[in-house]
Amino acid sequence: MFKKRFRILLGICMLLLFAFFSMVYYDKTEEVWYNLSGSKINSGDLKVVTNYDQYYAAVKDAMLNYDSTLTLRTLNYSEKTYNLDVVGKISQETPQLLGIIEGTTITVVNSIPAKLTLNFKYYDSKENLINKEKFVQQKVDEIVNKVIKSEMKDYEKEAALHDYIVNNAQYDERLFTKNMPKESYTAYGLLANKTGVCQGYAELMDRLLKAVGIESKIIIGEAKDETGWISHAWNIVKIGGEYYHLDPTWNDPVTENSSNEPRYSYFNITDEQIVKNHRWNKNNYPKCTSTTYSFNNLNLVEKDRRGNAIKVVKNYNEFYSSIKEAVRQNNSELTFRISNYSESIYDVEKAVTKIYNELWxxxxxxxxxxxxxxxxxxxxxxTFE
Structure with missing residues (x-):
């Protein structure tokens, strides 16, 4: 019994000694930190935080530098303030960090002051990540210089950058077979390999928009496909003083023949529209209610898989005359976008039969x-065969 108590007491003493020798003291008058020997501690050797904003900034700097470890001190430790939620917030608000972090842990030593140690795990080495970031920055500058003209309005810049992404990238379907490389979650993967998933699309869209001075935010939420609700990321963009949803991933649909058929269905739409198949925490993002710069109100041209402009028709006469002209010109395919569609009105068989008879x-x-x-x-x- 005596030996058991002795071991317990010895363990307690060791813990106390550890806490004692890890102590540092802050002189409020001189605003200087000291160790137990009375020596001043170089402020660069001791990262001290006193509030959430300082904590956020310190963690963000470490993540942007791809540091594997960050050690902080604080006199007012609170788990509610100093926790790992900050990593998700920083990643969402700093696009180049999306898809980079694989895991984070935090260890707290309740000394005086408290000692916080954060460990970060990245999907790649620090050196590679630095080089990839340089590559992305260079490509962003190249794309902006290539597609943006000084006389463009903001919505025209947005459309040009959007079109560049959907015309030069494809959704990485390896996501469904569990063998997709981690970089497909990033803008780097989308630029270097021409493939990526929603995080990569949203990150690149965000970075391009900000490069031309357009406000953008990335939404982390869910979207509904044929399998149910899945994790998804897209953008909110500010055009003409109003906010709109922009989903470049869903404007670049996956096709059976891998053809590139960009769309504008998710270009500058409202909360009411996108909520049909997207959901998110609305308290964390601006409301999107304006339709001023929606696709329907802009002169943007969608193209089909053959690169031909999709014909927008408002009535049957326009539909009929467009097919007739296509037959006359021996065109192989024609795609329409029809509002207020009715299969009985837009009867393809009836229209083509009549046109064939008229044109022999x-x-x-x-x-x-x-x-x-x-x-x-x-x-x-x-399609005419």
């Missing part, structure tokens, strides 16, 4: 269509 032509043809629930319109493609 014949031949096989087919058609397909799908509904865009965001803009309440139908995309209808007629």
């Amino acid at each position: 032509k014949d031949g096989a043809y087919s058609w397909s269509h799908y509904t865009d629930e965001i803009t309440n319109s139908e995309y209808l493609t007629v």
Whole structure:
């Protein structure tokens, strides 16, 4: 019994000694830190935080420098203030850090002052991450110089940068087979490999917009596909003093034949529209209610898989005359975007049969269509074989 108590007392003494020798003291009058020997401690050797803003800044600096360890001291430790939630907040507000961090741990020693040690795990080495960041910055500058003209309005700059992304990248379907490289979550992967997933799309969109002076935020939320709700990231952009949702990933649909068919369905839309298949914590982001700079109100041209402009028609007469002209010109394919679509009104078979008779032509043809629930319109493609 005596030996057991002795071991316990010895353990307690060791802990006390550890806490004692880890102590440092702060002289408020001189604003200087001292160790137990009375020697001044170089402020550069001791990172002290006294509030959340300082904590946020210290962690952000460490993450941007790809440091593996950060040690902080604080006299007013509170788990509510000094915790790992800051890492997620920093990652979301600092696009180049999205997809970089694989894990973070925090250890707290309740000495006086308290000692906080954060350990960061990145998906790649510090040297590689620094080089990749330099590459991204260089590419962002190149893209801006290539596609942006000084006379462009903000929505035109937004559209040009959006188009560059969806025309030069494809969604990385390896995500579904669990063998996708980690860099596909980043802007680097999208730029270097031409493939990526939503985080990469949103990060690159954000960085390009900010490079031309357009306010942007990245939303971390969920989107609903055929399997259910899945994690998703997209952008909120400020154009003309109003906020809009912009989802470049969903404007770059995955097609069966890997053809590039960019869309504008998710270009500058409202909360009411995007909530049909997206959800997010609305308390954390600005409201999007304006339609002034929505796709429907802009002269933006969508293109089909062959690079031809998609024809926007408002009535059957426009539909009929467009097909007739396509047949006359021996075009192989024609795609329409139709508002207030009705299959009985826009009867492809009836229209083509009549046109063939009028033009004394014949031949096989087919058609397909799908509904865009965001803009309440139908995309209808007629193919002449």
